[in-house]
Amino acid sequence: MSHRRISLLASQAFGSPGGIQTYMRLILHALEAEARLGEVFSLWDSDSDTDLQKWLQRAGSSAHCAEGNKLHLVSQCIRHARSDQIMVVGHLGLSPIALALKALGRIRGYVVILHGIEAWCELHGRNELALRLADGIVATTPFTRDKFAQMNELVPTRIAVLPLAIEQERFQGSYNAPRTRAVNEPMRVVSVARLDSGEQYKGIDHTIEAIAQLTERGVDASYRVVGDGDDRERLERLSQNLGVTDRVDFLGRVSDEELRKEFRQADVFSLPSAGEGFGLVYLEAMYYALPSIACPEGGAQHVIINGREGLQVPYADPGALADALERLGEPSLYEELSRRALEALHTRFSFDRFRQDFISIVDRIPCAE
Template identity: 30%
Template sequence: MRILALATEAFGGFGGIAQSNRDLFRALSLSHDVVVLPRRSTQKTLTDRNIIQKKPRFNKVVYSLTALRTLRREGPFDLIFCGHLFMAPLALWLSCLGKVPFWLQIYGIEAWARPCGSLRAAAERAGLVTAISRYTRRKFLSWADFPSEKAKVLPCTYGEQFYPGAKSDALVSRYDLNGKKVLLTVGRISSSERYKGHGYVLEALVRLRNNYPNLIYLIVGDGDDRPRLERRAAELGVTGSVRFIGRVKDEELPEVCRLADVFVMPSTGEGFGIVFLEAAASGVPVIGGNADGSLDALAEGKIGRCVDPQNVAEIVEAIQESLQSPKPNPSAVQKFSRENFNHHVSSVIARRSAGDDEAISAGKIASRKKEGGQALRSQ
């Protein structure tokens, strides 16, 4: 099968959506050819066999014309993959022109509230919708007139480079962490994404310092909300216990995860949270919120502690318990392994709805018109 993939970011991008796309495209490339059209790419791109990533086109009009040209000149394609709800109208247009179904992937807050008419109409005509968590799926179905059996959960995975190990002496020295206990949060620090919970962890730090005077809060990530958090740390009197280290390279992130004694991100708007898996796979106790897609990543408490993300007392208690408990066995996170993820992706692509084993494969793509739209039945 040949797949034309529309994506905001993939290879060369930063953040959870870019990582999710890379993992998905690599899984698809095991059996299919994937042509990726990214909107953004901020570093050298490296792609795998059976994956071609085109030059990024940020301008909306130029991007749309590039997608049309790719469809016509490099087709035929068997499937259009749409990597963001906001790109659904373009995906639907290409789907109609190419007479092939399109698959919509949704992540988090972009799909939780009822969108404008054009986005809603396009999403409702997707043949398949996959959500990275049950929470996002439920939110989508609350506003979309869409068959629930065609809305699937496709959880994220994590890389094999995340595993337990000793703290890096070089990084301990770089960030002045010798003899320190380390709390860690990894995520974009954006004014539009204040749901990560950094502020609540800063408040928790105030209460924890009496019992843990050597406790350091290591914040990985950058964005326009960093100055506000730095001011908040100063207001709370914990500036000396906080390290803002900015964005780190992908290849360095596993060692940064192993610096942590506790990973904590009490979010209220997380679609899933790949970083929870990465920290847990590194043998680090994990704390997340109980009000969003984090519950799926935490396996409802089997992988990490679930707290009310806006209750500082609960966060404090969870951190204390995590610091005092033995490090967890990372085997609990194996359900999200790359092998299981690849199998799950294959199942979504290869099977129709439960009880119907007719494959959706090259040479057996069903493009049906039903209730005013094309349909692709999935597992």
């Protein structure tokens, strides 16, 4: 097996709990654990970030941060890249830099990570060339792999799949046993999402409509929405129009401790979205043994398997969503899905699985020899 060091070219790795940033940190932790960490380059990270500095001190490493200046990032890469290292490119938008570095003999080869919606299209120009000439391509879900391959006329088998894993240091007090429910117990539903007008596909409005339908059926259900954005006013107005303001609470942005509290107090996590590249927040819900509601759209269909870690419902169908939430009131089904959510977290989405698979994928590409 190769023990070649691996460098990382990231858009951002620290300062945000987002899915792309989490994936970058998982790669860094994996390389640190395997003693394979090479040079680290980041477009948006800052040398003054305290989390970054803590990690660098622990890892005994350094990073080249451009603080948003792409020309500075290119300069840093040319100056500090190592010709004996493979570079993992954390976003396809940065792949032309790796292509140029390889052409200049500054790196041995490169692997590009595909996360989601940015890869669900036909590429052109330098991005297309950089992906076609990449030594390896990794997608976070089979959906993104297949969609990217179809849109860009690539053989899907050329693209490896490596899902995210949970960052356990962000959470405390995980559940070691499935949750239980009593018959006719109130249903507490939670969503965690950006409430941006450009991301209305996340289905927060459909969950509000489902809560209204459950109320009409006499089901005791409440809904708490964590997150903020310019779409919040529309969603609040919807809850007013449906007469469920006493059952729907908008919490805005919350601290990590408050988020943990919301997960602990909830019964079900709902994100019936049509546009998730993966949906890291589903893993966070699993961490608290919560069954989830998702849609058979995008990458989420591979994270929440229908009848396993939760239930899938058709997108934009509040009636089906209300039916699914009502079904989760059945103690036997609820407890089974809670058990399977925990099981998936510790198997399919564990850090050990991520670390082993990531190293295996990189070491299999020809330039790693």
